[in-house]
Amino acid sequence: MKITHRLTIAVVSALALAGLATPAQAAPAAPTVQCEFTPTPENPAARPVRPPSPTASAKGTAHAVLQTNYGLVAIELDKSNAPCAVHNFRHLVRSWFYQHTQCFRLTASQRLGVLQCGDIYEVEKGGPGYRFPDEVTGKETYPRGTVAMGNQGPGTNGSQFFLVHSHANIDPKYSVLGRVVWGMDTLDRIVAAGIADGADDGAPAHPVRIHFAVTT
Template structure:
């Protein structure tokens, strides 16, 4: 006997299918589907759950990073980087960034950024998973830009950086959003200097430690 479907049931089924969006949301889409791949070779530095696969792809979200230098307020753009913003918000809600440090500061003619999000040291201590880049190839990194750090293509995790001057780098880093208040905090961090790194005296740890008290 053939099963007959009502118009309401068919509409409901089609509606549920429509929610599933591609990895990067097309313009105007409300959601994006994200893939967070476990990295057993690089386990989580703190107990944390990967975000759910569906991310909002419209609007902005306000985030405040409270540091020992003062607060830095961010506006993150869900439409531009739905999965990256979804991930950072998830980690913040799980207190992943609380009581951590920003381990890297650069101030060269090519790169001027403060790098945060690593738990143990610069580029060491992620969330135990990775996800793909959300880039167009036309990204620029002006003063105040907030972007994801990575170890190569499609290796995003918890690492992010804030541009305190400018960053003349290739457009390979997902842009999360921008600083709306607190650039003077970054200026004070830079003014305190850098502990010279082994490869570049203008690329190393902040001379006065930069501690993240909480991210909300």
């Protein structure tokens, strides 16, 4: 096991000790929802992965840590807000789908300031081979630190997600996974490194890579 992987696991453990993640304990069965994961043979899986089980927990929180070449980002995932999206995200993390991937899009405009990750090949190319519906109320907002699903239209969620490093003045069409609870300085360093060709929307000037991702 690589040292970097051990470090990421150590951070998850530290979050648990700090109370940001709660170890599993015996408790009454949590409410669940049924999710619909539809295969997309026209866009096959970019890496070997099966759709998650259709049953997702709809209560409580979970945590994930992304270890990037710029530093660590810890995320608190809200099962009650987007149970199917959180269930899918944790499934992909546990399936090593995000291991050694690249975040291909960075934006820094007056409208949108996000880092977009989760695609295997390039922006919006290379998903898990299935899609699932949005989980939105129409009242969503996306302040700094928000983590949400990216998509290419209604009901096209897969592996793509984005982290809001400043603001996202966008329509409430994206399922909110949760929020960054540690590591906003990592995102700030990525933003400070700039966007290719001085643009306000494009590839990061220096590649942003996710080495490992783990989840509780």
